[in-house]
Amino acid sequence: MKQLLAALWKEGLLQWNLRSRFFAVAVFGTTSLLLFSFAIGPSAQALRQYSAGFLWLALLLSSTLTLSESFQAETEHRALEGLLLLQASPRALFYGKAIANWLQLALLGMMLVPIMVVLYDAGTADLFRLAGIILLGSAGLSAPGTLYAAMVAQARAQQTLLPLLLFPLVVPVLLASVKATSLLILGDPMGQTGSWIGLLLCFNAIYWSLCGLLFGRVVEDS
Amino acid sequence: MIEAHGISRRYGRRWALIDVSLSIPRGSTTLIAGSNGSGKSTLLRVLATAIRPTLGSATIKGHDLVSARQDVRESVNLLGHAAYSYDPLSALQNLQIAARFLEIESNETALRPLLARVGLEERRHDPVASFSAGMRKRLSIARVLLRTLPVTLLDEPYANLDAAGFTLIDDLISELHGRGSTVLVASHMIDRIAPICDGGVLLESGRIGWTGSVSAMAERIRSIPDATPPRTEQ
Numbered sequence: 170m171k172q173l174l175a176a177l178w179k180e181g182l183l184q185w186n187l188r189s190r191f192f193a194v195a196v197f198g199t200t201s202l203l204l205f206s207f208a209i210g211p212s213a214q215a216l217r218q219y220s221a222g223f224l225w226l227a228l229l230l231s232s233t234l235t236l237s238e239s240f241q242a243e244t245e246h247r248a249l250e251g252l253l254l255l256q257a258s259p260r261a262l263f264y265g266k267a268i269a270n271w272l273q274l275a276l277l278g279m280m281l282v283p284i285m286v287v288l289y290d291a292g293t294a295d296l297f298r299l300a301g302i303i304l305l306g307s308a309g310l311s312a313p314g315t316l317y318a319a320m321v322a323q324a325r326a327q328q329t330l331l332p333l334l335l336f337p338l339v340v341p342v343l344l345a346s347v348k349a350t351s352l353l354i355l356g357d358p359m360g361q362t363g364s365w366i367g368l369l370l371c372f373n374a375i376y377w378s379l380c381g382l383l384f385g386r387v388v389e390d391s
Numbered sequence: 392m393i394e395a396h397g398i399s400r401r402y403g404r405r406w407a408l409i410d411v412s413l414s415i416p417r418g419s420t421t422l423i424a425g426s427n428g429s430g431k432s433t434l435l436r437v438l439a440t441a442i443r444p445t446l447g448s449a450t451i452k453g454h455d456l457v458s459a460r461q462d463v464r465e466s467v468n469l470l471g472h473a474a475y476s477y478d479p480l481s482a483l484q485n486l487q488i489a490a491r492f493l494e495i496e497s498n499e500t501a502l503r504p505l506l507a508r509v510g511l512e513e514r515r516h517d518p519v520a521s522f523s524a525g526m527r528k529r530l531s532i533a534r535v536l537l538r539t540l541p542v543t544l545l546d547e548p549y550a551n552l553d554a555a556g557f558t559l560i561d562d563l564i565s566e567l568h569g570r571g572s573t574v575l576v577a578s579h580m581i582d583r584i585a586p587i588c589d590g591g592v593l594l595e596s597g598r599i600g601w602t603g604s605v606s607a608m609a610e611r612i613r614s615i616p617d618a619t620p621p622r623t624e625q
Contacts (some may be wrong), residue, residue: 175491179477182488186479186518242477246527250441251475251534256464257492389460 172258176265183242184269191273194234198281201227206288213290220291221350225306225343228278232307233332235273236314239266240322249388259385267315267380274307291354298362299353305369306346309376313338316380319387345369392417392573393438393542397447399597400433407433409597410447415575417541420568422584422605423577424612425594431577432472434594435544438575439469451542467542470535472550474527478520482511482530485519489534509533509559524551532559543567545576549583557583581609 184191205223209215243249252262279300286292293299317334321327349365393415400408408430415421423431436442438449440460448455454462476485483499483506490497499515506512509529519527528551535543548560564587567574578584584605591608593601601611 171494172492175488175494178491179488182480182484183477242479245478246476247471247473248475248477250473251489252492254439254441254464254467254469254475255489255492256461 172261173264175257176261177268180265180269184273187238187242190238191235191277194231194273195277195280197234198227198231198277199284201230202281202284202288216289217291218351218355220285220289221354222347223289224278224281224285224350225347227281228274228307229310229336229339229343231277232270232274232310232314233328233335235277236270236311236318236335237321237327237331239270239315240318244322253389259388260381262388263315263319263381263384266319267312267377270315271308271311274311275304278303278307293353295353299350302346302349302353302366302369305366305373306342306349308373309342309346309369310335310339312373312376312380316384316387319384341368341372345372392419393449393451393575395438395447395449398434398437398444398449399446400430400437400442401445407597408437408444411594411597411599412447413449413592413599413602415573417573418568418571419589420564420574420576420587422581422588422591422608423575423594424579424581424591424608425577425600428596429594430597431594432546433597435469435546435575435577436471438542439467439471439544440464441469441471466540467544468535468538468540469544469546470531470548471544471546474519474531475534476519476527476530479518481516481518482506482522482526482533483515485530486533486537489537493538495537505533505536508536510555525553525556528552529556529559532563536563539570540572542573543575545574545578547578548576549578549580561587581605581612585609 202223205226206216209219249262253259282299314335317331321330321334324330345365345368349362352362393413395411395413398408398411399406411434423434425431437444437456438451440456440463443457450456451463452466456463483502486502486505487497490502503512503515506515509532511526511529511533514526519530522530549557552560564574564576568587576584576588588605591603591605592599593608593611601608
């Protein structure tokens with residue numbers, strides 16, 4: 170537990186000192202939403218219908234920037250290796266990083282919601298539930314995303330490799346998040362939201378456990 | 392204390408270490424010498440468990456480097472080429488992170504004496520990104536000083552340091568020697584370090600070329616026409 174707290178403290182310091190990067194990613198997400206709205210055209214109905222998909226696509230694209238940059242400071246002067254040599258627990262390091270990435274992505278998702286409402290006229294009164302879906306969806310992106318970001322951190326083409334590895338894996342997260350958000354915005358007469366949330370919960374349970382176990386193998390020299 | 396049997400390490404298609412066998416007694420200070428690219432850093436990184444040997448095995452205090460990696464890390468301190476620091480954070484914050492992971496006192500009061508010892512007390516709140524190479528090295532030394540362990544591996548400890556930094560390293564090695572720590576120093580500063588070393592190992596293209604006393608090793612290096620001459624202190 171002390172190791173996890175140390176890892177979270179380290180992430181807190183890094184995120185605070187690199188907060189300008191978060192705002193740059195937020196601008197990227199906003200721009201993506203704006204461009205998607207141009208692609209659809211002026212049809213208010215179509216905009217509203219696809220709003221959830223665009224929200225999650227913007228978040229997915231932004232997540233690759235957040236995730237790949239989250240390991241830049243770790244590899245620059247081999248800081249991560251230094252912590253491992255100090256007997257830092259790889260699992261604690263993973264969960265510290267994954268939680269930091271999760272919170273960043275969730276915050277970004279929530280910041281994009283008002284922009285989605287303005288651009289697509291796609292609001293919902295059930296903000297509490299929407300926040301829950303964003304938290305679950307961004308958790309589904311951050312756990313495998315953190316593991317893959319660690320894998321490609323030393324690679325030359327990391328900005329290309331990360332989406333290539335991550336996107337196919339997070340298809341269930343994207344699908345479930347879009348469906349759950351869409352049902353929340355457009356209405357859910359058949360009561361399907363719960364099953365999509367269940368899928369997100371299962372995905373998160375599997376990947377948060379599995380990635381924590383695998384992280385040590387990824388970051389240690391083999 | 393340190394026993395290595397046939398350690399080899401490959402990077403891609405190039406062998407950086409080939410069949411290196413060593414026996415370093417407890418409490419000794421040993422110089423690892425050799426020209427650039429001879430495998431000194433790789434050997435120390437293997438012994439510190441930063442990288443695994445491709446072939447061969449080694450033990451430190453009886454713990455195998457591969458199968459008991461965490462036990463080895465309990466005994467070994469590495470001052471490497473890399474600063475092991477976070478550029479956006481201050482010197483103090485970097486030390487605090489290390490202290491927290493080591494589960495030792497991490498407040499400013501506890502860490503200030505360490506920073507003062509390495510000459511970074513005045514700059515402790517500055518981001519490491521603004522530091523020179525020598526200052527980063529000093530921060531790495533402070534990190535090594537956070538804990539006293541039975542084995543300390545120093546990879547080019549004098550690199551990037553000024554005259555005061557040289558004295559800092561001399562004092563550190565003497566202090567570790569006095570405490571009975573086993574010290575391995577990879578350095579080109581043979582003349583400077585010879586008086587405090589008990590023995591030397593000369594690496595040539597990844598292989599052990601010679602072992603014995605440091606003074607005899609210096610003579611041998613000078614006698615090799617193609618070898619990079621050992622750098623002496625200014």
